Amino acid sequence: MHTLDKAINLIPISPGRFRGETSSDYENTVGPFGGITNALLLRAIEMRDDCFGEPLALTVNFAGPIAPGEFEIQASPTRNNRSTQHWSAHLLQREEVQATATAVFVKRRDSWSSNKAPALEGVPTPESLPRADTEGRPPWFSRYDMRFVDGGMEVMAGGEQSESTTRMWVRDDPPRPLTYTALASICDSFFPRVFLRLGRVMPIGTVSMTTYFHADGAQLQEHGDRHLFGVARGVNFRNGYYDEAAELWSHSGDLLATSHQIVYFRP
Amino acid sequence: MHTLDKAINLIPISPGRFRGETSSDYENTVGPFGGITNALLLRAIEMRDDCFGEPLALTVNFAGPIAPGEFEIQASPTRNNRSTQHWSAHLLQREEVQATATAVFVKRRDSWSSNKAPALEGVPTPESLPRADTEGRPPWFSRYDMRFVDGGMEVMAGGEQSESTTRMWVRDDPPRPLTYTALASICDSFFPRVFLRLGRVMPIGTVSMTTYFHADGAQLQEHGDRHLFGVARGVNFRNGYYDEAAELWSHSGDLLATSHQIVYFRP
Numbered sequence: 001m002h003t004l005d006k007a008i009n010l011i012p013i014s015p016g017r018f019r020g021e022t023s024s025d026y027e028n029t030v031g032p033f034g035g036i037t038n039a040l041l042l043r044a045i046e047m048r049d050d051c052f053g054e055p056l057a058l059t060v061n062f063a064g065p066i067a068p069g070e071f072e073i074q075a076s077p078t079r080n081n082r083s084t085q086h087w088s089a090h091l092l093q094r095e096e097v098q099a100t101a102t103a104v105f106v107k108r109r110d111s112w113s114s115n116k117a118p119a120l121e122g123v124p125t126p127e128s129l130p131r132a133d134t135e136g137r138p139p140w141f142s143r144y145d146m147r148f149v150d151g152g153m154e155v156m157a158g159g160e161q162s163e164s165t166t167r168m169w170v171r172d173d174p175p176r177p178l179t180y181t182a183l184a185s186i187c188d189s190f191f192p193r194v195f196l197r198l199g200r201v202m203p204i205g206t207v208s209m210t211t212y213f214h215a216d217g218a219q220l221q222e223h224g225d226r227h228l229f230g231v232a233r234g235v236n237f238r239n240g241y242y243d244e245a246a247e248l249w250s251h252s253g254d255l256l257a258t259s260h261q262i263v264y265f266r267p
Numbered sequence: 268m269h270t271l272d273k274a275i276n277l278i279p280i281s282p283g284r285f286r287g288e289t290s291s292d293y294e295n296t297v298g299p300f301g302g303i304t305n306a307l308l309l310r311a312i313e314m315r316d317d318c319f320g321e322p323l324a325l326t327v328n329f330a331g332p333i334a335p336g337e338f339e340i341q342a343s344p345t346r347n348n349r350s351t352q353h354w355s356a357h358l359l360q361r362e363e364v365q366a367t368a369t370a371v372f373v374k375r376r377d378s379w380s381s382n383k384a385p386a387l388e389g390v391p392t393p394e395s396l397p398r399a400d401t402e403g404r405p406p407w408f409s410r411y412d413m414r415f416v417d418g419g420m421e422v423m424a425g426g427e428q429s430e431s432t433t434r435m436w437v438r439d440d441p442p443r444p445l446t447y448t449a450l451a452s453i454c455d456s457f458f459p460r461v462f463l464r465l466g467r468v469m470p471i472g473t474v475s476m477t478t479y480f481h482a483d484g485a486q487l488q489e490h491g492d493r494h495l496f497g498v499a500r501g502v503n504f505r506n507g508y509y510d511e512a513a514e515l516w517s518h519s520g521d522l523l524a525t526s527h528q529i530v531y532f533r534p
Contacts (some may be wrong), residue, residue, distance in 0.1 A: 055477040056508060057529050059326040063346040063353045078357075079330040079364050084474070086330045086367065088355075090345075097346050100353065102328050102369055104529075106473055106508070112534045113505040114464065122477050144529050197381065207351070207371055208324040210477040212510050212529045215501045235514070236481045236522045239378040241323060241373070243479050243525060245512070247502070255503045258510060260527050262371075262479045267379045 002176045003143055004185065006085040007036050008043045010073065011028040018044050018073045022066060026140040031066045033140035034206045035188030038180040041089045041101035044073040046181070049086040052085060053107040054217055055180050059210040064098040066091070071098070083107040108216050112235035119229060120253045121147055126169035126227040144189050147227070153191055164234035166190055178256075180213060183220070186228060186248060187211050187259035193234030193244050194265045202267055207241070209261035219254055240264060269443045273451065274303050275310045277340065285340045286312050290332060293407040298333045300407035301473045302455030306448040308356045308368035311340040313448070319352060320374040321484055322447050326477040331365040333358070338365070350374040375483045386496060387520045390416055391503055392438035395493040411456050412440040414494070420458055426466040431501035433457055442492035445523075447480060450487070453495060453515060454478050454526035460501030460511050461532045469534055474508070476528035486521055493518040507531060 001009075007023035020040060026033040040058050045051055071093040078086040084106050091099040127149035133154075148154075151166035170189055172182060192204045215223075232246040241262055248257045268276075274290035287307060293300040305327050311320055338360040345353040351373050358366040396414035400421075415421075418433035437456055439449060459471045482490075499513040508529055515524045 041271055057328070059369060059475070059477060061324070061345075061353055061371060064348065066473060078328075078367050081331065086364070088329055088367065097353070100345050100369060101282070102326060102367060102475075106474075108506040108508075111505070111507040114503075126287065164414055198379070207373075208326070208369075208479075209476075210326060210475075210527060212475075212527070214505055214508070214510070223532070235525055236381075238378070239375040240377075240378040240482055241481070243481070245525075256500055258512075258527075260477060260479070260525075265378070 002172070002174065003181055004176060006174055008039050008181055010040070010047060011046055012047065016048055016075050018047065018075065022068050023179050024139065025143060026109060028138045028140055033188065034062065034209065034235045034255040035185030037062065037066065037091065037099050038188060038209065038211065040073060041091060041099065042103060042184050043181050044075040044089055045087045045103050045105070048075055050077065051105060053083070053105040055213045056105060056209065057104040057212055058101060058184060059208065060099060060101045061208045062099055062206050064096060066093060068099045101229065119247065119249045120232060123167070123229065129149045129169065143173055144170050145227070146170045146189070151196055156195055157198045161197055161199060164197045165231065165233050166196065169227040170230050171225065171227045177225050178220045178223045180220070183213065183215070183248065183257050184211055187246055187257055190230065190232035190244065190246055192239060192263065193232065194242050197234060198267060202263045202265060204263055206263050208262050209259060211257055211259040213257050215254065215256040219250065219256065223250040223256065228256065240266065269439070269441065270441055270517050271439055271449060275448055276307045277307070277314060277400065279314065280339070283315055283342050285314065287336060287340065288337050289335050291406065292410060295407055297406045299331065301476065302452030304329065304333065304358065304366050305451040305455060305476065305478065307340060308358060308366065309370060310448050311342040311356055312354045312370050312372070315342055317344065318372060320350070320372040322370060322480045323373045323453060324371040324477065324479055325368060326475065327366060328475045329366055329473050331363060333360060333365045337415055343522070373462045386498060386514065386516050390434070390496065396436065410440055411437050412494070413437045413456070418463055423462055423466045428464055428466060430449065431460045431464045432498065433463065434498050436494035437497050438492065438494045444492050445487045445490045447487070448517065450480065450524050451478055454513055454524055457497065457499035457511065457513055458532065460499065461504060461509050464501060464504065465534060469532060471530055471532045473528050473530050476526060478524055478526040480524050482521065482523040486517065486523065490517040495523065
């Protein structure tokens with residue numbers, strides 16, 4: 001079993017209720033890597049018998065600290081339409097809500113399509129770039145094969161930067177066929193924008209994160225286990241919060257997901 | 268009373284529960300303008316006695332059609348921390364959930380701050396631009412004084428476009444001091460990106476919308492009732508859904524809010 005599948009493995013315990021356990025593989029500096037919390041809440045919804053279609057939107061609010069050990073997730077439908085399902089989910093530990101999620105699942109249909117940005121133009125192949133150094137990084141960092149095109153962690157050594165954009169190739173390590181849960185997790189795999197901007201590490205924590213899934217199942221399958229191309233940038237830094245906007249592109253130039261998060265920081 | 272305040276006027280009926288009525292002033296082609304639904308759900312949370320701080324993040328999921336007439340909103344705390352509150356809210360009509368929201372409120376504190384993008388450089392003043400024509404538009408359109416810098420509705424006459432960016436000055440009409448609820452509504456005031464891209468009107472509906480409030484109360488007050496500068500673009504159009512990313516800047520160049528939405532369309 002892949003480390004990701006182990007980390008998001010959930011046991012049904014009653015209708016819509018699941019039990020899971022935190023994974024030391026995806027530990028962050030404090031608590032679990034946020035991407036895994038994203039993936040877990042999405043997974044709980046997917047596992048419900050009455051869930052149909054594919055995810056379109058997922059918002060996760062990080063409400064409290066998740067401690068190592070067991071947790072439960074309750075996933076409930078909020079509204080069912082013909083081709084759209086609205087969901088709500090809660091991650092509970094010590095009888096307290098530690099994370100909440102809302103999600104929308106849809107039955108996709110063909111339509112006129114366009115994704116404009118030529119993100120991959122002039123970008124070196126992942127094979128031509130060195131893998132990011134995982135030395136001194138929290139465990140989850142080693143679960144991803146990251147290859148920085150620019151704005152990598154080594155830039156931090158140069159102190160304060162005017163830019164907060166990182167472009168990188170990224171995939172699960174070991175490689176794993178892309179699924180919505182894997183994509184939900186990868187969307188959170190950019191190191192914090194404020195580290196890049198200020199050239200140093202500091203306490204941070206995602207408060208809320210929203211992911212839009214643009215890919216249909218066929219596109220995920222076509223992408224397989226190859227590297228995704230990711231772009232992330234910080235837009236605004238103020239009063240102890242900043243936001244990150246991220247795009248995840250397939251190897252062949254399809255925009256698979258966009259995500260946004262607002263993050264607490266203490267400089 | 269300003270039309271916006273009338274539209275978001277809520278009557279407490281029991282703890283955390285409020286009654287409101289749809290406003291014909293903010294009608295859209297079908298149902299109410301989404302910005303008002305955003306503002307209403309935020310307003311219900313603000314009105315709770317136990318609500319502290321200022322909004323940081325708001326996600327609204329549009330689950331079903333809101334009919335003209337009365338509705339109720341239930342707003343409940345999900346988790347209280349020392350300086351952060353997590354909220355959940357539901358808009359109900361005909362005993363069904365028509366919209367859901369999650370929100371995070373925070374006590375802001377000073378920190379190192381930066382907002383990079385020089386969005387206002389070279390932009391003509393609102394006074395030097397004509398007001399957008401409201402002829403043939405749904406009622407809500409007239410509640411905003413919009414002045415297109417580029418990517419205005421007149422561009423649609425030229426048929427399919429390669430760009431989906433609109434830049435405009437926008438404020439409530441009549442002018443009204445800026446509040447978080449007003450800002451939540453204004454974030455949805457860009458006409459649909461797919462109309463611009465395909466050069467024609469078609470059925471659309473926002474499925475989910477997230478707003479990050481970067482402004483603190485002092486910045487809102489400083490901005491007052493002047494025009495905001497807004498930029499919106501569509502990122503990806505596929506399988507009947509597209510997303511819009513929007514930025515709202517103060518008159519003096521502070522980034523007040525960023526918002527994102529994923530929208531259903533039927534070309």
